[in-house]
Amino acid sequence: MASGPDKRDSRAFEPQLISDPVEKAEVEARNGLRQYDAGIATVQSALERGGCFRLRVSLILSLHREALQGLSMFAGNFRPAGVSIEGSAHTPPDSHIVPELVEEMCDYVNANWVDATSLHPGAYLMWRLNWIHPFADGNGRTSRILSYVVMSIKTGYVLPGTPTIPDQIVERRQPYFDALDAADRSWSEGRLDLSHGGASRQHARNPAP
Incomplete structure (x- = not known):
């Protein structure tokens, strides 16, 4: 998949499951709808419980699986090796510490859930998940739906x-x-500092991992 000034792609050593660009686009579109539906189901389930919610690694993996099913052999799993982000100066952390970093990310959101604004956990997750870049592909898609889910539940x-x-x-x-x-x-x-681009700066009780 080509990158441009308005697009950033993960670069990981992974064989393509679908080589035809038209077929790949169709699967991506279907998966996008499935991922959105899974996210909305998570929101509705939490709201039915009175807004009771704890962010778990299993939810993140599940949302990623919906987006990458049939497109990646690592759908729903953390990347097994290093990855680079074309168009970004950031180098994601080594794969062996990804599980620990994702756990810490969830812990931070849960620890600050009561006192945080609805915007802060959404902005934090969208940035932090992309910073960790835990997947071989689909990091952006997963971070965006996760942010939407968390902000909806919090709101x-x-x-x-x-x-x-x-x-x-x-x-x-x-x-x-x-x-x-x-x-x-x-x-x-x-x-x-998550204030750039309209996100609010939040001074939480617990330091962010």
Whole structure:
């Protein structure tokens, strides 16, 4: 898949399961709908329990599986090796520490769930999941739906709008990339700043991992 100024692709050593671009696009479209439906089901389940929610690694893997089923041999699994991000200066961490980092990410969201605004966990997850880059492919798709799910649960209803927030981000990727890059820079300086591009700065009780 080609990259451009408005697109960033993960580069991992993985054989393609589908080589025909038309067929691949069709599967990606179907999987996108399945991933969205799975995300909405998660929101509705949490709201039926009065908004009771704990972010678990299993949810992240499940959402990734929906997006990459039939497209990647690692669908629903963490990447087994290193990965690079074309168009980004960030180098994701080695694969052997990915599970620990994802666990820490979930712990941070859960520890700050009560006091956080609805925007903060969504912005944090969208950045942190892309920073960890735990998958060989599909990191952006998974981070966007996960952010949407968490913000909807925290707000108390499925966030409205057509196109949806994840689709709006896809349609205008550059502000999304700029926000990720700004958060990466602040993190490299030893601080967490998610304020770029409209996300609110949040001083949580527990330091972000």
